[in-house]
Amino acid sequence: MAKNLILFDFNNLAHRCIHQRGLGCGADQRSWDLLAYMIFTIMYDFVIQCTEQFEPGDTVDVVLALDSKDGYWRRDLYPPYKADRAEKRAADGIDWPRAYAEFDRLTDAVGGFTPWKVVRASKCEADDVIYTLSQLHQTEHPDSVVIIHSGDSDYLQLVSDSVLLYSPMQKEFVDFPHICSLSGGKVLCESAAEYLEYAVITGQGGKDNVYNIKTPTDWDTSTGKRKPGCGVAAARKMMASMEGLEACLRNNGLWENYERNRQLIDMRELPSRYMRDISDAYRGMKAGQCDMDGLLSVYVWPSVLIEKESYAATLDFLAFGESGEDAGRPENAGISAVHGELSDDPAFFL
DSSP states (O other): OOEEEEEEEHHHHHHHHHTSTTTTOSSOHHHHHHHHHHHHHHHHHHHHHHGGGSOTTOEEEEEEEOOOSSOOHHHHHOTTTTTTHHHHHHTSOOOHHHHHHHHHHHHHHHHHHSSOEEEOOTTOOHHHHHHHHHHHHHHHOTTSOEEEEOOOGGGGGGOSSSEEEEETTTTEEEOSSEEEEETTEEEEESSHHHHHHHHHHHGGGGGGGOOOTTSOTTOOGGGOOOOOOOOHHHHHHHHTOTTOHHHHHHHTTOHHHHHHHHHHHOGGGSOHHHHHHHHHHHHTOOOOOOOHHHHHTTOOOHHHHTTHHHHHHHHHHHHHOOOOTTOSOOTTTTOOSSTTSOOOOHHHHO
16 A cells, blocks of 8 residues: 655645636635635545545545745845746736735645645745655655646656646646747657756746846846847757757856756755755644534535535545545535525636
8 A cells, every 4th residue: 555645736726716707806705715615625626536546545645835935045046036926916906915814724724624734844935845745755655656736837847657747727647748838939848857958948938037048147127128038949959969968058158047047947956954844844744634623614615514524534534544435526515505505616616
């Protein structure tokens, strides 16, 4: 029997859900509770779906990976990192302080009343948590499967025989060869390592405000001048250079910027002290029995209420391997218990 691991990039999922038909944009608490229900049931359904990847008798540890609240080590290293996020959010009409308070409310409830664990570490992002725990789990449980749920292309670099990446946008597990979207278009990558090289050279097309390797760190954005281009075609040419990639970059004065980007994008560059912090936080947690009454004291979710015993039996069975006839998806989940009321099924809003 293997102990498998499912890792949710919680902020990625929550941000995707909050943009679905305006949920959570108003002052109405029911709107925020429906958003929380959507997030919870997407995670629950995915955990059930993942059992198809496991062997009979396997158990699963479920982790919600969160971003730090006190900044990121990458921004300390590279000030432009995600510096444009605040401006973009200010223009989208969402009450983000309220949103983050509601996200905390949900993760506190999930961490307090289900066997799932919520992991956050100072100065670290969710991808740092996910990278660290995926490596730790493979070392301690070599026969297990690690499954990552995220629409973030950063995780493509982790894909292997034992680390699976599920894309909620594509609604499928991603495997190589894979057509990857990067600066300047799409490219067929034969492996995770090849994808990572393209990502480092192009700066992932400016994702997270990481510049391509032809753009200096101190580029003056206030002038409005366009940054030097370095997309897929240029990266392909560099990678195919007869003199080798490193020699090509050094001879063209680009090696320092390449190393800058590698520190920001290659997850293996995570400083060891942060890996220790994440590992210690995770190891210090013990999964507790599911307490659906506790969860439902925080949220009024009619469809969960009428199936709470089934939810609890399923979550405990998957976490601890205890026997239970109810293991599996509750038959009536997503159906409102009050006739004529608005259904709180996430499928209604998607």
